[in-house]
Amino acid sequence: MPRLSDRDAEGVCAVSGQRPTLAAVAARAGVSPSTASLAFSGAGPVAQETRERVLAAARELGYAGPDPLARSLRQGRSGIVATLIGERLLYAFRDPVAVGLLDGLAEVLSSLDSGLLLISGDATRTGPTPDQVARTPMDAVIFAMCGRDDDPLLDHFIGRGIPVVAVDGPHREDVAVLDVDDYGGSMALARHLAELGHRRIATVTLPSRLDGHRGPMSDERRAQVGFADVRQRLKAVEDVFGRVPVVETPTNIIEEGQQAAALLLAAPPAERPTAIVAQSDLLAVGVIRAALDSGLRVPDDLSVVGFDGIETPWLDHYVLTTVEQPYVEKGRVAGRMVAEFLAGRRPDDVRLPIEVRIGTTTAPPAAAGTLAP
Structure with missing residues (x-):
């Protein structure tokens, strides 16, 4: 029985149920794995013709890009910023203040290469519990529409070493607070x-x-x-x-x-x-x-x-x-406070101006x- 060549084997992986690898793409394009990685990242001195050849090979093999989980492990970041909503998710889209805040927040987080994860309560208006978030990876947490003074999630996140931005409270020394007067x-x-x-x-x-x-x-x-x-x-x-x-x-x-x-x-x-x-x-x-x-x-x-x-x-x-109150800017400022945390700095508390x-x-x-x- 004829033996498949390495190149033939690489072509089969797209339809065999196995996830194509960067090494397979590199072999198909005739370049080293490091060059293929640079071609995907857009960084480094890679000729345009080489980059196009790598991307064409990826399309042929059905390769979507580097595994985000592996990349997050290398970088020490998940790429996820969690935003807590104490009530049902529907509430966040019925309240114009909540919508504006989330819009401003998403605007800033997109520039940080971070995704926004909304964690809501349930139909009884009971907020998320520690059990719900215990195994969820995240780089930072924003208490956006909850922030009860005695919320058990605060101690949970602080105990895990996850930085917290509290919008309108709770006011504690171990979290960064963003509010209005x-x-x-x-x-x-x-x-x-x-x-x-x-x-x-x-x-x-x-x-x-x-x-x-x-x-x-x-x-x-x-x-x-x-x-x-x-x-x-x-x-x-x-x-x-x-x-x-x-x-x-x-x-x-x-x-x-x-x-x-x-x-x-x-x-x-x-x-x-x-x-x-x-x-x-x-x-x-x-x-x-x-x-x-x-x-x-x-x-x-x-x-x-x-x-x-x-x-x-x-x-x-x-x-x-x-x-x-400037609720869209409030979201942007919350995002910038997260950026400070991700850069290894503890942001100052912020109080935004209001007008009667x-x-x-x-x-x-x-x-x-x-x-x-």
Whole structure:
């Protein structure tokens, strides 16, 4: 029986179920393995004719390129930057702030030759667990849409020696923190309402914990707010007005803001809030919808403020009074902080600037005799 030549054997590997090797490509192209490697990387003094011959041989053999796992082992990097999302993955694509942050992050990571791995929670809004990520290789982790102060994943990653960038918290010395002035922005909004003459204020908050709770925030939950941004935004309002009614939402979507506001606006006119501070613009849109559904005029009967500065096409002619934060740039900065870690340097914590935007959803409270019933 005739024996296959080396070259014939190399040609068979593409259809035999075995992965073609760089050595096989080099033999087919008539060059050394090191020259073939340089031809694939695009680095080094390789003539264009030689590079084309190597690539043609690779196509013939069905060789897609060097094994990324082997390359990562040589470089000591996986090429993966994990981004944690505390809720279901769907949330990341429904929230404009989350979408903008991920877009800015991906923009920077692509220049680092790193891929973005999204790790989400489940349908019960329970975030990823240490068991889920224990065997996942990664070069760095970004707590992008979770960051609970007592998140067990923090100690897991720190214990593995994986650098962590925490967006909006948690604030710990062993992680690099990127945030905005949640307290200062919310304080400015609260003072704006106070200067307009409002005294009956209520707040619709983001989740204090990812446990699906919906409704008034009890004293116990107030004492256990797990997210720094929620805690700071609420503290700022109560530092201006004292203790206020608080309704907590389980997730940051318009419908939850609408449901929370309906609960607050069901009070008798004399007890109903004249202004509602929503901890996000999406929640604020829901508050405005609930007000209009109740026959209230915004801002005549109810002033509404938000936080984030997203586009709000749902509001027609209204311009929301809010705090604008640079959420796309936030993603870019998070990516640059990862780059610092990958270069062996510990990045400084970063606080990005915010700006208060006074829109058309706030006004002085109506006189007692002119309140809508």
